[in-house]
Amino acid sequence: MVNQKLTATEIGFTHEDFAALLDKYDYHFSPGDVVPGTVFSIEPRGALIDIGAKTAAYIPIQEMSINRVDAPEEVLQSNETREFFILTDENEDGQLTLSIRRIEYMRAWERVRQLQAEDATVRSGVFATNRGGALVRIEGLRGFIPGSHISTRKPKEELVGEDLPLKFLEVDEERNRLVLSHRRALVERKMNRLEVGEVVIGTVRGIKPYGAFIDIGGVSGLLHISEISHEHIDTPHSVFNVNDEVKVMIIDLDAERGRISLSTKQLEPEPGDMIKNRDLVYDKAEEMAAKYREQMLAKQQGLTAVADTEALVEEDIPSAMEEDIPSAVEEEIPSAIEEEAPSA
Numbered sequence: 001m002v003n004q005k006l007t008a009t010e011i012g013f014t015h016e017d018f019a020a021l022l023d024k025y026d027y028h029f030s031p032g033d034v035v036p037g038t039v040f041s042i043e044p045r046g047a048l049i050d051i052g053a054k055t056a057a058y059i060p061i062q063e064m065s066i067n068r069v070d071a072p073e074e075v076l077q078s079n080e081t082r083e084f085f086i087l088t089d090e091n092e093d094g095q096l097t098l099s100i101r102r103i104e105y106m107r108a109w110e111r112v113r114q115l116q117a118e119d120a121t122v123r124s125g126v127f128a129t130n131r132g133g134a135l136v137r138i139e140g141l142r143g144f145i146p147g148s149h150i151s152t153r154k155p156k157e158e159l160v161g162e163d164l165p166l167k168f169l170e171v172d173e174e175r176n177r178l179v180l181s182h183r184r185a186l187v188e189r190k191m192n193r194l195e196v197g198e199v200v201i202g203t204v205r206g207i208k209p210y211g212a213f214i215d216i217g218g219v220s221g222l223l224h225i226s227e228i229s230h231e232h233i234d235t236p237h238s239v240f241n242v243n244d245e246v247k248v249m250i251i252d253l254d255a256e257r258g259r260i261s262l263s264t265k266q267l268e269p270e271p272g273d274m275i276k277n278r279d280l281v282y283d284k285a286e287e288m289a290a291k292y293r294e295q296m297l298a299k300q301q302g303l304t305a306v307a308d309t310e311a312l313v314e315e316d317i318p319s320a321m322e323e324d325i326p327s328a329v330e331e332e333i334p335s336a337i338e339e340e341a342p343s344a
């Protein structure tokens with residue numbers, strides 16, 4: 001009978017050799033890697049995940065989603081296979097810590113950057129307010145709406161639970177800043193129905209030393225002090241009161257900044273009529289606005305004609321080669337300055 005009791009020497013393969021072989025073929029995992037894993041065991045506050053390492057990795061409940069999770073079963077199922085982010089290196093027991101939240105977080109930032117590039121309008125419900133503004137969630141990320149970019153007559157505290165249209169002001173993953181504007185979304189919507197040179201009726205909602213804010217159909221436009229009258233005005237308070245109904249003309253629509261610029265000066269039949277005879281200005285508003293539009297059209301046609309003439313002249317002028325431009329001249333050309341980002 002053959003003796004089945006073989007010693008380690010007879011086999012030529014020890015436990016140490018076996019361990020070394022495991023190490024040789026073991027995968028090397030590093031924090032930041034995204035790896036596939038299968039749910040091995042679900043626990044009350046986390047789960048064990050098989051990712052092919054010597055020891056099952058662990059994902060705590062707070063790392064299971066970008067949103068609040070009360071129980072692991074809300075996110076994971078036994079034997080489910082999905083991607084996991086390696087959050088930390090092995091602990092003293094050789095166990096790695098995993099995260100799903102980090103993957104969702106990275107993809108959410110990628111998505112909001114795409115939405116910003118498309119200048120998309122998004123909708124989100126306000127879940128909290130603070131002294132500076134309101135808080136919303138976009139793709140699971142917490143976003144902030146500064147108080148100056150909230151266009152509503154409601155008290156800020158009453159906005160909780162309300163769904164708002166929003167435009168992106170700042171998307172900065174490195175600084176973890178996601179800033180949005182309700183005002184700009186409303187202005188853009190309103191701007192689609194407005195035109196420069198159009199006369200509209202509004203209500204004075206606020207007066208500052210530099211001008212009056214006029215509500216026109218739910219959005220605010222600025223009637224700057226320099227656009228009230230051709231005659232000098234010390235303060236807008238001398239012409240308007242809050243809640244006055246006014247007739248104004250739109251002279252600029254800036255969708256990028258969400259600004260509407262207004263004028264009553266351009267509606268004056270005679271300089272100073274806004275001070276001396278406001279009713280006459282309002283009676284003649286459409287007539288004066290028509291003249292304004294004609295002047296703007298003539299000016300645009302004149303500029304177009306000049307541009308066409310310059311283009312014809314330029315065709316006869318040979319282009320300068322880069323090497324013909326002295327470096328001293330190049331140094332005098334200022335670099336473009338980025339527009340200042342809105343503060344939260």
